[in-house]
Amino acid sequence: MSNPPPRTVRFTVNGKPAAVEVEPRLTLADCLRHALRLTGTHVGCEHGVCGACTVIVDGRAMRSCLMLAVQAEGCTVETIEGLGTGLDEGGAEALGPLQAAFRRHHALQCGFCTPGMLMTAHALLSREPDADADRVREALSGNLCRCTGYIGIVEAVLDARPAYQAGAPGGQPATGGIDRTG
Protein backbone atom coordinates (compact mmCIF):
# COMPACT_ATOMS: atom_id res chain seq x y z
CA MET A 1 0.00 0.00 0.00
CA SER A 2 1.09 3.63 -0.38
CA ASN A 3 2.44 5.08 2.83
CA PRO A 4 -0.25 6.67 5.00
CA PRO A 5 0.37 10.37 5.65
CA PRO A 6 2.53 11.32 8.63
CA ARG A 7 0.90 12.80 11.70
CA THR A 8 2.04 14.86 14.64
CA VAL A 9 2.66 13.17 17.95
CA ARG A 10 3.25 15.14 21.14
CA PHE A 11 4.88 13.81 24.28
CA THR A 12 7.36 14.85 26.95
CA VAL A 13 10.98 13.68 26.71
CA ASN A 14 13.22 14.11 29.73
CA GLY A 15 11.00 16.88 31.01
CA LYS A 16 10.80 18.79 27.72
CA PRO A 17 7.78 18.86 25.42
CA ALA A 18 8.38 17.33 21.99
CA ALA A 19 6.25 17.51 18.85
CA VAL A 20 7.29 15.22 16.01
CA GLU A 21 5.87 14.42 12.61
CA VAL A 22 5.95 10.64 12.19
CA GLU A 23 4.72 7.86 9.96
CA PRO A 24 2.44 5.49 11.92
CA ARG A 25 4.93 2.66 11.43
CA LEU A 26 7.84 4.50 13.09
CA THR A 27 8.87 2.88 16.37
CA LEU A 28 9.40 5.03 19.42
CA ALA A 29 13.08 3.93 19.34
CA ASP A 30 13.59 5.27 15.82
CA CYS A 31 11.61 8.41 16.62
CA LEU A 32 13.90 9.13 19.59
CA ARG A 33 17.06 8.39 17.64
CA HIS A 34 16.33 9.84 14.20
CA ALA A 35 13.73 12.56 14.73
CA LEU A 36 14.82 13.79 18.17
CA ARG A 37 18.53 12.90 17.79
CA LEU A 38 18.51 11.21 21.19
CA THR A 39 20.89 8.49 20.06
CA GLY A 40 21.70 7.25 23.55
CA THR A 41 18.82 4.81 23.22
CA HIS A 42 20.37 1.86 21.38
CA VAL A 43 18.69 -0.47 18.93
CA GLY A 44 19.91 -4.06 18.81
CA CYS A 45 17.45 -6.74 17.82
CA GLU A 46 14.37 -4.62 16.98
CA HIS A 47 12.05 -7.38 18.18
CA GLY A 48 12.06 -7.18 21.93
CA VAL A 49 14.67 -9.71 23.03
CA CYS A 50 17.84 -7.70 23.76
CA GLY A 51 16.64 -4.79 25.91
CA ALA A 52 19.11 -2.23 24.50
CA CYS A 53 16.23 0.09 23.53
CA THR A 54 14.58 0.15 26.97
CA VAL A 55 13.24 3.58 27.98
CA ILE A 56 10.80 4.68 30.68
CA VAL A 57 7.24 5.57 29.65
CA ASP A 58 4.90 6.98 32.29
CA GLY A 59 7.17 5.66 35.01
CA ARG A 60 7.57 2.12 33.71
CA ALA A 61 10.42 0.48 31.78
CA MET A 62 9.36 -0.43 28.24
CA ARG A 63 10.88 -1.60 24.98
CA SER A 64 10.95 1.39 22.64
CA CYS A 65 11.30 -0.97 19.66
CA LEU A 66 7.99 -2.62 20.58
CA MET A 67 6.08 0.63 20.80
CA LEU A 68 4.98 2.94 18.01
CA ALA A 69 5.86 6.62 18.28
CA VAL A 70 2.17 7.44 17.75
CA GLN A 71 1.38 5.40 20.88
CA ALA A 72 3.49 7.80 22.94
CA GLU A 73 0.92 10.58 22.41
CA GLY A 74 0.51 12.41 25.71
CA CYS A 75 3.06 10.20 27.50
CA THR A 76 6.05 11.09 29.64
CA VAL A 77 9.18 9.49 28.19
CA GLU A 78 12.54 9.28 29.95
CA THR A 79 15.70 8.26 28.12
CA ILE A 80 19.33 7.79 29.10
CA GLU A 81 20.00 11.44 28.16
CA GLY A 82 17.90 12.47 31.18
CA LEU A 83 19.59 10.24 33.73
CA GLY A 84 22.52 12.53 34.54
CA THR A 85 22.10 15.23 37.15
CA GLY A 86 23.05 18.16 34.92
CA LEU A 87 26.47 19.80 34.80
CA ASP A 88 28.97 19.80 37.66
CA GLU A 89 31.05 22.86 38.70
CA GLY A 90 33.65 22.10 36.05
CA GLY A 91 31.00 22.14 33.32
CA ALA A 92 31.22 18.36 32.75
CA GLU A 93 28.08 16.23 32.66
CA ALA A 94 27.51 14.86 36.16
CA LEU A 95 26.64 11.20 36.52
CA GLY A 96 23.49 10.15 38.35
CA PRO A 97 23.95 7.71 41.27
CA LEU A 98 23.20 4.65 39.13
CA GLN A 99 25.63 5.75 36.42
CA ALA A 100 28.31 6.45 39.02
CA ALA A 101 27.78 2.98 40.51
CA PHE A 102 28.16 1.41 37.04
CA ARG A 103 31.52 3.17 36.70
CA ARG A 104 32.70 2.07 40.15
CA HIS A 105 31.78 -1.56 39.50
CA HIS A 106 33.08 -1.77 35.92
CA ALA A 107 29.52 -2.64 34.91
CA LEU A 108 30.15 -1.78 31.27
CA GLN A 109 32.72 -2.56 28.62
CA CYS A 110 31.60 -1.75 25.07
CA GLY A 111 28.58 0.12 26.44
CA PHE A 112 26.06 -1.04 23.86
CA CYS A 113 23.70 -2.57 26.41
CA THR A 114 24.33 0.11 29.04
CA PRO A 115 21.52 2.61 28.27
CA GLY A 116 18.95 -0.20 28.41
CA MET A 117 20.47 -1.63 31.59
CA LEU A 118 20.46 1.79 33.26
CA MET A 119 16.89 2.66 32.27
CA THR A 120 15.58 -0.73 33.40
CA ALA A 121 17.42 -0.45 36.70
CA HIS A 122 16.37 3.20 37.15
CA ALA A 123 12.70 2.25 36.67
CA LEU A 124 13.08 -0.67 39.06
CA LEU A 125 14.79 1.25 41.87
CA SER A 126 12.43 4.21 41.48
CA ARG A 127 9.52 1.85 42.19
CA GLU A 128 11.28 -0.67 44.43
CA PRO A 129 14.27 0.99 46.13
CA ASP A 130 14.76 -2.05 48.40
CA ALA A 131 14.96 -4.63 45.56
CA ASP A 132 17.27 -7.50 46.54
CA ALA A 133 19.82 -9.24 44.32
CA ASP A 134 17.31 -11.82 43.13
CA ARG A 135 14.78 -9.15 42.18
CA VAL A 136 17.46 -7.13 40.37
CA ARG A 137 18.53 -10.20 38.37
CA GLU A 138 14.90 -10.98 37.57
CA ALA A 139 14.22 -7.43 36.35
CA LEU A 140 17.40 -7.37 34.25
CA SER A 141 16.82 -10.86 32.79
CA GLY A 142 15.52 -9.28 29.58
CA ASN A 143 18.63 -7.13 29.05
CA LEU A 144 21.44 -8.90 27.26
CA CYS A 145 25.09 -7.96 27.78
CA ARG A 146 27.70 -9.70 25.65
CA CYS A 147 30.69 -8.25 27.51
CA THR A 148 30.51 -8.06 31.27
CA GLY A 149 29.05 -11.32 32.55
CA TYR A 150 26.46 -9.36 34.55
CA ILE A 151 28.08 -9.65 37.97
CA GLY A 152 29.33 -6.05 38.00
CA ILE A 153 25.98 -4.83 36.68
CA VAL A 154 24.00 -6.47 39.48
CA GLU A 155 26.49 -5.22 42.07
CA ALA A 156 26.27 -1.68 40.69
CA VAL A 157 22.47 -1.66 40.85
CA LEU A 158 22.50 -2.94 44.43
CA ASP A 159 25.12 -0.34 45.35
CA ALA A 160 22.96 2.50 43.96
CA ARG A 161 20.00 1.64 46.18
CA PRO A 162 20.73 4.08 49.05
CA ALA A 163 20.32 7.06 46.68
CA TYR A 164 16.85 5.78 45.73
CA GLN A 165 15.89 4.83 49.28
CA ALA A 166 16.60 8.45 50.23
CA GLY A 167 14.12 9.67 47.58
CA ALA A 168 14.12 8.75 43.89
CA PRO A 169 16.69 10.76 41.92
CA GLY A 170 14.80 12.27 38.99
CA GLY A 171 15.91 13.48 35.59
CA GLN A 172 16.87 16.96 34.44
CA PRO A 173 14.56 19.95 34.87
CA ALA A 174 12.62 21.10 31.81
CA THR A 175 14.22 23.71 29.58
CA GLY A 176 12.80 24.61 26.15
CA GLY A 177 10.98 22.18 23.83
CA ILE A 178 11.93 20.28 20.72
CA ASP A 179 9.78 20.83 17.62
CA ARG A 180 10.38 18.47 14.69
CA THR A 181 7.06 18.86 12.92
CA GLY A 182 8.85 20.67 10.03
Added chain:
Amino acid sequence: MKLPAFDYAAPATMAEAIELLERHGGDARPLAGGQSLMPVLAFRLAQPSMLVDIGRIPGLDSIEIGEDGVRLGARVRWCDILEHPSLRSVHPLLVEAIGHVAHYPIRNRGTVGGSLAHADPAAEMPGIAFTCEATMVIAGRAGTRMVAARDFFTGPLETVIGPAELLVEVRLPPWPAARRWGFEEFARQRGAFALAAVAAFYDERDGVAIGVHLGVIGATGVVQRLPGAEAALEGRPVDAPGIAAAVAAARAEVDPPEDAEASSAYRRSLVGTMVERALAAATAR
Protein backbone atom coordinates in the same frame (compact mmCIF):
# COMPACT_ATOMS: atom_id res chain seq x y z
CA MET B 1 13.83 -4.96 10.53
CA LYS B 2 11.70 -1.89 10.03
CA LEU B 3 7.95 -2.28 10.07
CA PRO B 4 5.83 -2.43 6.91
CA ALA B 5 3.66 0.63 6.22
CA PHE B 6 0.22 0.72 7.82
CA ASP B 7 -2.34 3.25 8.91
CA TYR B 8 -3.15 3.74 12.58
CA ALA B 9 -6.21 4.73 14.59
CA ALA B 10 -6.83 4.91 18.31
CA PRO B 11 -10.64 4.97 18.62
CA ALA B 12 -12.22 6.20 21.84
CA THR B 13 -15.04 3.64 21.94
CA MET B 14 -15.54 -0.08 21.41
CA ALA B 15 -18.21 0.58 18.74
CA GLU B 16 -15.80 2.74 16.75
CA ALA B 17 -13.06 0.12 17.00
CA ILE B 18 -15.36 -2.62 15.73
CA GLU B 19 -16.57 -0.35 12.94
CA LEU B 20 -12.99 0.31 11.84
CA LEU B 21 -12.12 -3.39 11.88
CA GLU B 22 -15.24 -4.16 9.88
CA ARG B 23 -14.56 -1.46 7.31
CA HIS B 24 -11.07 -2.85 6.62
CA GLY B 25 -12.24 -6.43 6.30
CA GLY B 26 -9.58 -8.88 7.43
CA ASP B 27 -6.88 -6.33 6.66
CA ALA B 28 -6.95 -4.42 9.95
CA ARG B 29 -5.52 -5.79 13.20
CA PRO B 30 -6.22 -4.77 16.79
CA LEU B 31 -3.17 -3.47 18.66
CA ALA B 32 -3.02 -3.96 22.44
CA GLY B 33 0.40 -4.04 24.16
CA GLY B 34 2.18 -4.75 20.89
CA GLN B 35 4.56 -7.18 22.60
CA SER B 36 3.67 -9.94 20.15
CA LEU B 37 2.30 -7.95 17.23
CA MET B 38 5.30 -5.62 16.91
CA PRO B 39 7.77 -8.52 16.51
CA VAL B 40 5.34 -10.14 14.04
CA LEU B 41 5.36 -6.90 12.02
CA ALA B 42 9.15 -6.51 12.35
CA PHE B 43 9.61 -9.97 10.84
CA ARG B 44 6.93 -9.05 8.29
CA LEU B 45 4.94 -12.17 9.14
CA ALA B 46 1.88 -9.94 8.76
CA GLN B 47 1.32 -6.75 6.76
CA PRO B 48 -1.97 -5.27 7.93
CA SER B 49 -3.20 -2.09 6.23
CA MET B 50 -4.37 -0.63 9.53
CA LEU B 51 -3.71 -1.06 13.24
CA VAL B 52 -6.65 -0.33 15.53
CA ASP B 53 -5.11 0.59 18.89
CA ILE B 54 -7.51 -0.41 21.67
CA GLY B 55 -5.45 1.51 24.25
CA ARG B 56 -7.89 4.42 24.54
CA ILE B 57 -11.13 2.46 24.89
CA PRO B 58 -12.38 2.85 28.47
CA GLY B 59 -13.44 -0.07 30.70
CA LEU B 60 -11.10 -2.78 29.42
CA ASP B 61 -8.54 -2.71 32.19
CA SER B 62 -10.38 -3.79 35.31
CA ILE B 63 -9.72 -6.78 37.55
CA GLU B 64 -12.94 -7.86 39.24
CA ILE B 65 -13.06 -10.44 42.00
CA GLY B 66 -16.46 -11.84 42.98
CA GLU B 67 -18.48 -14.91 43.94
CA ASP B 68 -18.41 -16.04 40.32
CA GLY B 69 -14.62 -15.95 40.10
CA VAL B 70 -12.10 -13.53 38.61
CA ARG B 71 -12.82 -11.33 35.61
CA LEU B 72 -9.85 -9.86 33.79
CA GLY B 73 -10.41 -7.10 31.25
CA ALA B 74 -8.64 -7.66 27.93
CA ARG B 75 -6.26 -4.76 28.55
CA VAL B 76 -5.13 -5.89 32.00
CA ARG B 77 -1.32 -5.99 31.79
CA TRP B 78 0.94 -8.64 33.32
CA CYS B 79 2.26 -6.05 35.78
CA ASP B 80 -1.32 -5.30 36.93
CA ILE B 81 -1.82 -8.97 37.81
CA LEU B 82 1.53 -9.28 39.59
CA GLU B 83 1.07 -6.06 41.59
CA HIS B 84 -2.58 -6.66 42.56
CA PRO B 85 -3.03 -6.61 46.35
CA SER B 86 -5.32 -9.66 46.69
CA LEU B 87 -5.19 -11.65 43.45
CA ARG B 88 -2.36 -13.85 44.73
CA SER B 89 -4.57 -15.19 47.51
CA VAL B 90 -7.74 -15.29 45.39
CA HIS B 91 -6.21 -17.10 42.41
CA PRO B 92 -2.66 -18.19 43.29
CA LEU B 93 -2.23 -20.38 40.19
CA LEU B 94 -2.91 -17.44 37.86
CA VAL B 95 -0.45 -15.13 39.60
CA GLU B 96 2.26 -17.80 39.87
CA ALA B 97 1.95 -18.60 36.14
CA ILE B 98 1.99 -14.96 35.05
CA GLY B 99 5.20 -14.47 37.04
CA HIS B 100 6.83 -16.61 34.33
CA VAL B 101 5.66 -14.41 31.44
CA ALA B 102 8.44 -12.64 29.58
CA HIS B 103 10.66 -9.96 31.14
CA TYR B 104 10.07 -6.94 33.36
CA PRO B 105 9.72 -4.27 30.62
CA ILE B 106 7.56 -6.56 28.46
CA ARG B 107 5.26 -7.27 31.41
CA ASN B 108 4.66 -3.51 31.64
CA ARG B 109 2.90 -3.49 28.25
CA GLY B 110 1.77 -7.04 27.42
CA THR B 111 -1.91 -7.75 28.04
CA VAL B 112 -4.17 -10.67 28.91
CA GLY B 113 -6.34 -10.10 25.82
CA GLY B 114 -3.39 -9.82 23.47
CA SER B 115 -1.93 -13.07 24.76
CA LEU B 116 -5.22 -14.97 24.49
CA ALA B 117 -5.88 -13.60 20.98
CA HIS B 118 -2.30 -14.41 19.92
CA ALA B 119 -2.84 -17.96 21.27
CA ASP B 120 0.79 -19.03 21.43
CA PRO B 121 0.76 -22.63 22.75
CA ALA B 122 3.90 -21.81 24.76
CA ALA B 123 2.27 -18.82 26.48
CA GLU B 124 1.12 -19.01 30.10
CA MET B 125 -2.22 -17.17 29.90
CA PRO B 126 -3.81 -19.37 27.21
CA GLY B 127 -2.63 -22.42 29.18
CA ILE B 128 -4.18 -21.15 32.41
CA ALA B 129 -7.43 -20.13 30.68
CA PHE B 130 -7.66 -23.58 29.09
CA THR B 131 -6.75 -25.58 32.20
CA CYS B 132 -9.08 -23.54 34.44
CA GLU B 133 -11.96 -23.78 31.93
CA ALA B 134 -12.28 -20.02 31.57
CA THR B 135 -14.89 -18.23 29.47
CA MET B 136 -13.97 -15.57 26.91
CA VAL B 137 -16.22 -12.60 26.27
CA ILE B 138 -16.00 -11.45 22.65
CA ALA B 139 -17.60 -8.28 21.31
CA GLY B 140 -18.78 -7.72 17.75
CA ARG B 141 -21.25 -5.53 15.92
CA ALA B 142 -24.19 -7.70 17.08
CA GLY B 143 -23.18 -7.55 20.76
CA THR B 144 -21.13 -9.90 22.89
CA ARG B 145 -20.84 -13.66 22.89
CA MET B 146 -19.33 -16.06 25.40
CA VAL B 147 -16.99 -18.80 24.32
CA ALA B 148 -15.61 -21.58 26.53
CA ALA B 149 -11.82 -21.93 26.44
CA ARG B 150 -12.04 -25.44 24.93
CA ASP B 151 -13.88 -23.96 21.90
CA PHE B 152 -11.88 -20.72 21.80
CA PHE B 153 -8.46 -22.07 20.77
CA THR B 154 -8.70 -23.68 17.34
CA GLY B 155 -4.99 -24.34 16.76
CA PRO B 156 -1.56 -22.83 17.28
CA LEU B 157 -1.95 -19.01 16.94
CA GLU B 158 -5.63 -19.51 16.04
CA THR B 159 -8.83 -18.63 17.86
CA VAL B 160 -12.51 -18.16 17.04
CA ILE B 161 -12.23 -14.34 17.23
CA GLY B 162 -13.59 -12.97 13.95
CA PRO B 163 -11.88 -10.22 11.92
CA ALA B 164 -14.33 -7.60 13.19
CA GLU B 165 -14.45 -8.78 16.79
CA LEU B 166 -12.57 -7.92 19.96
CA LEU B 167 -11.89 -9.98 23.03
CA VAL B 168 -13.11 -7.88 25.95
CA GLU B 169 -12.81 -10.09 29.03
CA VAL B 170 -11.77 -13.48 30.36
CA ARG B 171 -13.66 -15.05 33.27
CA LEU B 172 -11.94 -17.59 35.49
CA PRO B 173 -14.29 -19.78 37.57
CA PRO B 174 -14.23 -19.46 41.37
CA TRP B 175 -11.18 -20.88 43.13
CA PRO B 176 -11.83 -22.60 46.50
CA ALA B 177 -9.38 -21.34 49.10
CA ALA B 178 -8.37 -24.88 50.12
CA ARG B 179 -7.61 -26.01 46.56
CA ARG B 180 -4.24 -27.69 46.04
CA TRP B 181 -2.21 -26.41 43.11
CA GLY B 182 1.20 -26.28 41.49
CA PHE B 183 2.81 -24.56 38.52
CA GLU B 184 6.20 -25.62 37.24
CA GLU B 185 8.00 -24.31 34.19
CA PHE B 186 11.27 -25.11 32.49
CA ALA B 187 12.76 -22.47 30.17
CA ARG B 188 16.33 -21.92 29.02
CA GLN B 189 16.42 -18.37 30.33
CA ARG B 190 14.39 -16.50 32.91
CA GLY B 191 11.42 -14.97 31.08
CA ALA B 192 11.87 -17.05 27.93
CA PHE B 193 9.00 -19.11 26.55
CA ALA B 194 8.59 -22.48 28.25
CA LEU B 195 10.14 -25.63 26.82
CA ALA B 196 7.52 -27.25 29.02
CA ALA B 197 5.29 -26.04 31.84
CA VAL B 198 2.56 -27.78 33.78
CA ALA B 199 -0.35 -26.27 35.68
CA ALA B 200 -1.93 -28.66 38.18
CA PHE B 201 -4.80 -28.40 40.61
CA TYR B 202 -7.29 -30.59 42.48
CA ASP B 203 -9.50 -30.48 45.53
CA GLU B 204 -8.86 -32.91 48.35
CA ARG B 205 -11.69 -34.88 49.95
CA ASP B 206 -11.18 -37.72 52.48
CA GLY B 207 -7.51 -37.88 51.54
CA VAL B 208 -8.02 -38.33 47.81
CA ALA B 209 -7.81 -35.98 44.81
CA ILE B 210 -11.08 -34.81 43.24
CA GLY B 211 -11.42 -32.83 40.02
CA VAL B 212 -7.82 -33.26 38.89
CA HIS B 213 -6.79 -30.70 36.26
CA LEU B 214 -3.44 -30.97 34.52
CA GLY B 215 -2.61 -28.58 31.68
CA VAL B 216 0.57 -28.54 29.63
CA ILE B 217 2.10 -25.41 28.11
CA GLY B 218 4.88 -25.14 25.55
CA ALA B 219 5.81 -28.77 25.08
CA THR B 220 3.20 -29.67 22.48
CA GLY B 221 1.96 -27.64 19.52
CA VAL B 222 -1.35 -26.76 21.19
CA VAL B 223 -2.71 -25.83 24.61
CA GLN B 224 -3.94 -29.10 26.07
CA ARG B 225 -4.97 -30.98 29.19
CA LEU B 226 -3.60 -34.40 30.10
CA PRO B 227 -6.76 -36.52 30.41
CA GLY B 228 -4.84 -39.78 30.89
CA ALA B 229 -2.75 -38.39 33.74
CA GLU B 230 -5.81 -36.72 35.29
CA ALA B 231 -7.69 -40.06 35.25
CA ALA B 232 -4.69 -41.87 36.71
CA LEU B 233 -4.82 -39.62 39.76
CA GLU B 234 -8.58 -39.00 40.12
CA GLY B 235 -9.94 -40.43 43.37
CA ARG B 236 -6.50 -41.48 44.57
CA PRO B 237 -4.25 -40.08 47.27
CA VAL B 238 -1.59 -37.76 45.84
CA ASP B 239 1.32 -39.77 47.24
CA ALA B 240 4.44 -41.19 45.57
CA PRO B 241 2.63 -44.02 43.73
CA GLY B 242 -0.21 -41.67 42.66
CA ILE B 243 2.24 -39.10 41.31
CA ALA B 244 4.26 -41.83 39.54
CA ALA B 245 1.10 -43.08 37.83
CA ALA B 246 0.24 -39.56 36.64
CA VAL B 247 3.79 -38.98 35.38
CA ALA B 248 3.81 -42.25 33.42
CA ALA B 249 0.40 -41.48 31.89
CA ALA B 250 1.48 -37.94 30.98
CA ARG B 251 4.64 -39.14 29.23
CA ALA B 252 2.62 -41.72 27.32
CA GLU B 253 -0.07 -39.33 26.10
CA VAL B 254 1.89 -36.29 24.89
CA ASP B 255 3.31 -36.14 21.40
CA PRO B 256 5.72 -33.19 21.34
CA PRO B 257 7.12 -31.96 18.04
CA GLU B 258 10.83 -32.04 17.25
CA ASP B 259 12.34 -28.59 16.71
CA ALA B 260 15.56 -26.60 16.98
CA GLU B 261 15.02 -26.11 20.73
CA ALA B 262 14.62 -29.73 21.78
CA SER B 263 13.92 -33.26 20.60
CA SER B 264 10.52 -34.86 20.98
CA ALA B 265 11.85 -37.39 23.50
CA TYR B 266 13.43 -34.65 25.63
CA ARG B 267 10.20 -32.67 25.75
CA ARG B 268 8.15 -35.77 26.58
CA SER B 269 10.45 -36.55 29.46
CA LEU B 270 10.31 -32.91 30.59
CA VAL B 271 6.49 -32.97 30.66
CA GLY B 272 6.64 -35.89 33.08
CA THR B 273 9.15 -34.08 35.28
CA MET B 274 7.00 -30.94 35.33
CA VAL B 275 3.92 -33.02 36.28
CA GLU B 276 5.91 -34.62 39.08
CA ARG B 277 7.17 -31.28 40.43
CA ALA B 278 3.81 -29.53 40.09
CA LEU B 279 2.02 -32.31 42.00
CA ALA B 280 4.73 -32.41 44.66
CA ALA B 281 4.32 -28.64 45.08
CA ALA B 282 0.52 -29.07 45.27
CA THR B 283 0.74 -31.55 48.14
CA ALA B 284 2.85 -29.08 50.08
CA ARG B 285 0.30 -26.24 49.71
